[in-house]
Amino acid sequence: MLKYTIKRLFQSVVTIFLIATAVFVLIRMLPPEKFYFDSDEQMYLTDDVKEGILREAGLLDPLPEQLFRFYADTLQGDFGISRRIQRDAPVTKLISKKVGISLRNGAMALGISLVVGAGMGVFQTLYKDKLFDHIGTGYTVFVRAVPTIVSYSLILVFGSKVLGLPSLYSSRKPFLSNIMPVFCLAMVSIAGYAIWTRRYMVDELNKDYIKMARIKGLSSREIMFGHVLKNAFVPLVQYLPASLLDTIGGSLLVERFFSVPGMGTFLADAITAYDVNIVQTLSLLYASLGVMGAFLGDVLMTMLDPRITLTGKEATR
Amino acid sequence: MNQKMTKVLALAMAAAMTLSACGSSAPAETPAAPSTPAAPTTPAAPSTPAAPTTPAAPEATTPEYEPITDLVLSGGAPSTFQILNTETSNDRVFLINLVEGLCDNNNKGQMTPAVAKEWGTTDGGKTWTFKLRDNAKWVDINGNEKANVTAYDWATGMEYILNFHKNSGFNSANLVQNIAGAQEYLDYTKDLDAAEALALTWGEGSKFAEMVGIETPDEYTIVYTCLKETPYFDSLTTTSSLYPLAQGLIDEVGIENVNAVTNETMWYNSCYTMTDYEHGGEIVLTANPLYWDTDCTLFNTVTYKTVESQDMAYMLYENGEIDRVSLGQSQAKAIAEDPNHKFHDYMVEAIPGRTSNHLQLNYDKNFPDGTKDVQWNTAVANEAFRKALYYGVDFTEYFKCFNAVEPMSCTNDFITRAGVSYTSDGKDYVELVRANLGMDAASSDKIAHLNADKAAQYLAQAKEELAKEGLTFPIVAEYYVGNNQGELDNAAVLKQCIEDAMGSDFVELKILTYVKAYSEVRDSATQAFGIFGYGGVVADPSTYLRHYLYDDTAWWTNKYLHTVNLPEDSDIVAIQKEFTELYNKADAIVDDNDARMAAFAEAEALLQEHALTIPCYVTNSLQLTKIDPNSQMISRLAACDSKMKNWVTNVDGFTREQIAANAAK
Structure with missing residues (x-):
C-alpha cells in the first residue's frame, strides 16, 4: 500500500509538472502584448514604452529563463500578479476569495445530492418497480435528457x-440568493447518485450471499442496511474525494448563469481577458485537483473494502 | 406504506404543478414593479464657480417622480482601483464615482466645477491656474476622514504617472503631449534604477519640480504650464491623467502597492465609496458622507450586478431587479413593432456614444498569406471609387441595427464628433466643415453627405478607370467581424447597403470572422475596411484629426489606413501631406479660437472631399430605464456620464414622452 501510494504520488507530481509546463509554453506562444495591453493602451503607449514595460515584466527574456523563474516562483507559492482582471493584485489573493464561495456552494450541493440522491436510490430499490421507483427513474431521465441550460432557465423563472x-447571487442576501444555484448544482448529481445507488443495490440483492442471508432468517431491514447498502456504497465512494475537490473549481455554467463570483467563471474570464498569470495558476490548480481526486478515491476505496488490493500480482485494480 | 407514500407524492406533485401554473399565468402586462423609495441622500455644499473662466452652473433638477434611493444596475467590474492607471471606459464607469478630479461636465456637456471651484488662463492657454475648494476630503471605505484634498495631490498624481518605474508609462500620453517637461521627466526616470526612481517625489527642490510644468503656490492652487498655448486644456482635466493621488495613501500602502490598491485600501474623494466588491458578482457603492457637494442628490447605495446576457438583463428589469437595461437589436425591434407591448412607450435613447465611427479604408491590404490584395488596393486608391462609396452608400438600414426606432439619430457626417468644439458664437465646429463641403443641412430623413447624382457619376467613372487598369469585377472587399450572430447580422445588412450602392457585380462584400480580437486582422492588414471610431480626449478638433496625419506616430494612419506603406508619390500620400500641412497651420493658431476652428474645418473638409475615410455612425442605442438620461452628465470626451450625481429617477420607469418633455425643459 505504501509503495503504491508513493508511486502514485510521484506520478501525480510528474503529471502536474507536465501540465503546468505545457500551459506555460502554450501561453508564451502568443505575442506578449496580447495579454499585456488592451487596445486603448496600445493606442496611447509608444513602442518604446511598451517594450520597457514588457522587459520589466520579464516577458522578453528567453523562454527557458521565464520557465525556470516560473518554477522557482511556484515552488515558493508566488503565482504572480493579475494584469487584467484586477491589476497588480496577487493572484493567490484573488483566487482564495473565490475558492471559498465555490467550495461552500459545491459542498452544500454535494451534501444535498449525496443524501437525497443516495436516499432516493435506496428507496427506489426498496420499492423497485413501484410508483416511487418510476418517479425516481422519471426524474433521472428528465434531468439527463433536458439540456441543463433549459432546466436552469426553468428553475430561474420559477424561482424568481x-x-x-x-x-x-448577492453577497448581501447570501442564503436566499444561493438557493437556486445550489439546487441547480445538486439537481444533476442527485440523479447520478440515485441511479448508481439503485443499480449497485439491485446487483447486490441478486448475489448469493444475500440469498444465504435470507435463508438464515435475516430481516429485510438487516439485509438491506447491514449488507446491501454497505457493499453497494463502496464503488460510489471512490468518486467522493474527486467530487469534493471538484467543488473548489466551481461550475462554469451555474456560476455564470446566477452571477456567483466563484471559481467556475474565473478561468473563463481570465482566458477572455488574457490574464496570463491567473490562467496558469488555475490550470495548475485544476490539474492538481483532478490528479489528487483520483488518487484519494483509490486510497479511500481500499480502506473501505479490504478485498481490494492495488499492488502486487493479486492487484484487483 | 405504499399507499401512504403514493398519497404524499401525489400531493407534492399537485402542489408543484399548482405553483408552476401560477408562475406561467403571472401577469406580465405592467411595467417593472416599483421599488420602495426612501428619503434620498442629500449631501450638500454649494459650489460657487468664479472668474477667470465662468464655468457652467451645475444643473439642479427638481424631482418630479417618485425617486429611486437604492439604484441597481447591471455592469462589469473595474480592472483596477487606481484611476491614474487606466483610461478605459469600463474602469472609469466605477472610478469616477470614487475619485474626483478638477472639473466635471454638466448635462449639456459644459465644464463644471468639481474639486476646482474656478480656473482660467491669462496668456492664451500657455499657463492654467486652478483654484481648489477647501472642503473636499479624502475618506476611507467607511467614509472616515483621512485628509484634506489639496493641490499637492495633483502634483503627486502627475509625478506618479510620469515616473516610469511607478506607473510604467501608462496614461502618460496626454501629459507628454501637453505639459512642459513631461516627456523629459518620463525619459529621465526610465533611465534610472528602479529603487532610485521609486524614491523620487514632486516636492520643492526635486527633479520633478525642476523639470515638469506644474506648480502649487499654496495648498489650494495649481498652475499648469503647457508645452504651447493650449486653449482647450481645461477639457483635459476630466481625463484620468490629471486626477489626484494622496501622498497619505502612498505612505499607507507603500509606493510599490499604489496600483494594487483595492476598494478596501484605496482613498476616496468623490461621491461614493465602494463598500462591496466581488469580481463576477456584486459591486456596491455607498454615498460618501463627507462628499463636499452637500446640495447634490446621491443614491444611498448603487449596486452593480454581473449579468450573463442581454436576455437575462431584460428579465431582471421585468422583475424589477435592475433599474436600466440596454436593448439588443431584436428586443428593440420586437417592442417597437408591437404597439401593445408593455414596454412599447418606454423605449428611450441612451446617451449617444462618444465615438465618431467611420468606414476606415485600408490602402495597403494583404491577403492572410501576406501577399498584396492588388485588386482592392488599386480600387481604393482610385478617388472616383472612394467617392462613389462616400456619396452612394446609404447606411440607413445599417443604423437600424443600432436604433430600430429612430435610425437617423445615428447619422454621422464628419470625422470630428459633433458637440466637441464650438466657435465663440456657440456654433458647432462641424457646421464649419459642413459649410466648407457645401453639404446639405442635417435632416431627420436623409444622410446629409449622400448625393445620388454624384454617386452615379463617380461609380461610372470608377468602373471605367479600374477596368482600364486591368481589374476584374467584382472587386472583393473582405470585411471582418467577431464570430457572433449579432455582428454577423449587422455585417449582412452592411453588405446589402454597400452592394445596393455599388452593385454586387462591381463590389462584393465578403464577410469573414476573426478568432479573438480585431487586432489579429488589423495588425496583418487583411481587412479591406473596418468600421471604427474613437472618442476625443480634448475639446478640440485636433483630438480626432491628428490620427490622420502623415506621420509615423499617427496611430490610425499606421494601424488602419496603412498609408505609411504607400510609395511617396502616391495620390493618397499627397492628400495626407496636404492635410498634415493644413492641420499644422490650424494647430499653430492659439490666440483666436474662431480662426483655429475655421482652419481645422478646412483641413477636415479636405479629407472628406477626397473621401479618404467615410463617416458612418454614432451609437444611439435604446434602453428601458428608470433614470432620465437628461439628468446625466454628458461629455464627448472622457467617459463621465456614469457619475451618479443629481440623477433624476422614477421608480415606474420613464416613457419616451416623459424623456422628450424633460429634454424640452
Missing part, C-alpha cells in the same frame, strides 16, 4: 417569478 427568490 413564483417564489420571489433573487435571480442573481
Whole structure:
C-alpha cells in the first residue's frame, strides 16, 4: 500500500509538472502584448514604452529563463500578479476569495445530492418497480435528457417569478440568493447518485450471499442496511474525494448563469481577458485537483473494502 | 406504506404543478414593479464657480417622480482601483464615482466645477491656474476622514504617472503631449534604477519640480504650464491623467502597492465609496458622507450586478431587479413593432456614444498569406471609387441595427464628433466643415453627405478607370467581424447597403470572422475596411484629426489606413501631406479660437472631399430605464456620464414622452 501510494504520488507530481509546463509554453506562444495591453493602451503607449514595460515584466527574456523563474516562483507559492482582471493584485489573493464561495456552494450541493440522491436510490430499490421507483427513474431521465441550460432557465423563472427568490447571487442576501444555484448544482448529481445507488443495490440483492442471508432468517431491514447498502456504497465512494475537490473549481455554467463570483467563471474570464498569470495558476490548480481526486478515491476505496488490493500480482485494480 | 407514500407524492406533485401554473399565468402586462423609495441622500455644499473662466452652473433638477434611493444596475467590474492607471471606459464607469478630479461636465456637456471651484488662463492657454475648494476630503471605505484634498495631490498624481518605474508609462500620453517637461521627466526616470526612481517625489527642490510644468503656490492652487498655448486644456482635466493621488495613501500602502490598491485600501474623494466588491458578482457603492457637494442628490447605495446576457438583463428589469437595461437589436425591434407591448412607450435613447465611427479604408491590404490584395488596393486608391462609396452608400438600414426606432439619430457626417468644439458664437465646429463641403443641412430623413447624382457619376467613372487598369469585377472587399450572430447580422445588412450602392457585380462584400480580437486582422492588414471610431480626449478638433496625419506616430494612419506603406508619390500620400500641412497651420493658431476652428474645418473638409475615410455612425442605442438620461452628465470626451450625481429617477420607469418633455425643459 505504501509503495503504491508513493508511486502514485510521484506520478501525480510528474503529471502536474507536465501540465503546468505545457500551459506555460502554450501561453508564451502568443505575442506578449496580447495579454499585456488592451487596445486603448496600445493606442496611447509608444513602442518604446511598451517594450520597457514588457522587459520589466520579464516577458522578453528567453523562454527557458521565464520557465525556470516560473518554477522557482511556484515552488515558493508566488503565482504572480493579475494584469487584467484586477491589476497588480496577487493572484493567490484573488483566487482564495473565490475558492471559498465555490467550495461552500459545491459542498452544500454535494451534501444535498449525496443524501437525497443516495436516499432516493435506496428507496427506489426498496420499492423497485413501484410508483416511487418510476418517479425516481422519471426524474433521472428528465434531468439527463433536458439540456441543463433549459432546466436552469426553468428553475430561474420559477424561482424568481413564483417564489420571489433573487435571480442573481448577492453577497448581501447570501442564503436566499444561493438557493437556486445550489439546487441547480445538486439537481444533476442527485440523479447520478440515485441511479448508481439503485443499480449497485439491485446487483447486490441478486448475489448469493444475500440469498444465504435470507435463508438464515435475516430481516429485510438487516439485509438491506447491514449488507446491501454497505457493499453497494463502496464503488460510489471512490468518486467522493474527486467530487469534493471538484467543488473548489466551481461550475462554469451555474456560476455564470446566477452571477456567483466563484471559481467556475474565473478561468473563463481570465482566458477572455488574457490574464496570463491567473490562467496558469488555475490550470495548475485544476490539474492538481483532478490528479489528487483520483488518487484519494483509490486510497479511500481500499480502506473501505479490504478485498481490494492495488499492488502486487493479486492487484484487483 | 405504499399507499401512504403514493398519497404524499401525489400531493407534492399537485402542489408543484399548482405553483408552476401560477408562475406561467403571472401577469406580465405592467411595467417593472416599483421599488420602495426612501428619503434620498442629500449631501450638500454649494459650489460657487468664479472668474477667470465662468464655468457652467451645475444643473439642479427638481424631482418630479417618485425617486429611486437604492439604484441597481447591471455592469462589469473595474480592472483596477487606481484611476491614474487606466483610461478605459469600463474602469472609469466605477472610478469616477470614487475619485474626483478638477472639473466635471454638466448635462449639456459644459465644464463644471468639481474639486476646482474656478480656473482660467491669462496668456492664451500657455499657463492654467486652478483654484481648489477647501472642503473636499479624502475618506476611507467607511467614509472616515483621512485628509484634506489639496493641490499637492495633483502634483503627486502627475509625478506618479510620469515616473516610469511607478506607473510604467501608462496614461502618460496626454501629459507628454501637453505639459512642459513631461516627456523629459518620463525619459529621465526610465533611465534610472528602479529603487532610485521609486524614491523620487514632486516636492520643492526635486527633479520633478525642476523639470515638469506644474506648480502649487499654496495648498489650494495649481498652475499648469503647457508645452504651447493650449486653449482647450481645461477639457483635459476630466481625463484620468490629471486626477489626484494622496501622498497619505502612498505612505499607507507603500509606493510599490499604489496600483494594487483595492476598494478596501484605496482613498476616496468623490461621491461614493465602494463598500462591496466581488469580481463576477456584486459591486456596491455607498454615498460618501463627507462628499463636499452637500446640495447634490446621491443614491444611498448603487449596486452593480454581473449579468450573463442581454436576455437575462431584460428579465431582471421585468422583475424589477435592475433599474436600466440596454436593448439588443431584436428586443428593440420586437417592442417597437408591437404597439401593445408593455414596454412599447418606454423605449428611450441612451446617451449617444462618444465615438465618431467611420468606414476606415485600408490602402495597403494583404491577403492572410501576406501577399498584396492588388485588386482592392488599386480600387481604393482610385478617388472616383472612394467617392462613389462616400456619396452612394446609404447606411440607413445599417443604423437600424443600432436604433430600430429612430435610425437617423445615428447619422454621422464628419470625422470630428459633433458637440466637441464650438466657435465663440456657440456654433458647432462641424457646421464649419459642413459649410466648407457645401453639404446639405442635417435632416431627420436623409444622410446629409449622400448625393445620388454624384454617386452615379463617380461609380461610372470608377468602373471605367479600374477596368482600364486591368481589374476584374467584382472587386472583393473582405470585411471582418467577431464570430457572433449579432455582428454577423449587422455585417449582412452592411453588405446589402454597400452592394445596393455599388452593385454586387462591381463590389462584393465578403464577410469573414476573426478568432479573438480585431487586432489579429488589423495588425496583418487583411481587412479591406473596418468600421471604427474613437472618442476625443480634448475639446478640440485636433483630438480626432491628428490620427490622420502623415506621420509615423499617427496611430490610425499606421494601424488602419496603412498609408505609411504607400510609395511617396502616391495620390493618397499627397492628400495626407496636404492635410498634415493644413492641420499644422490650424494647430499653430492659439490666440483666436474662431480662426483655429475655421482652419481645422478646412483641413477636415479636405479629407472628406477626397473621401479618404467615410463617416458612418454614432451609437444611439435604446434602453428601458428608470433614470432620465437628461439628468446625466454628458461629455464627448472622457467617459463621465456614469457619475451618479443629481440623477433624476422614477421608480415606474420613464416613457419616451416623459424623456422628450424633460429634454424640452
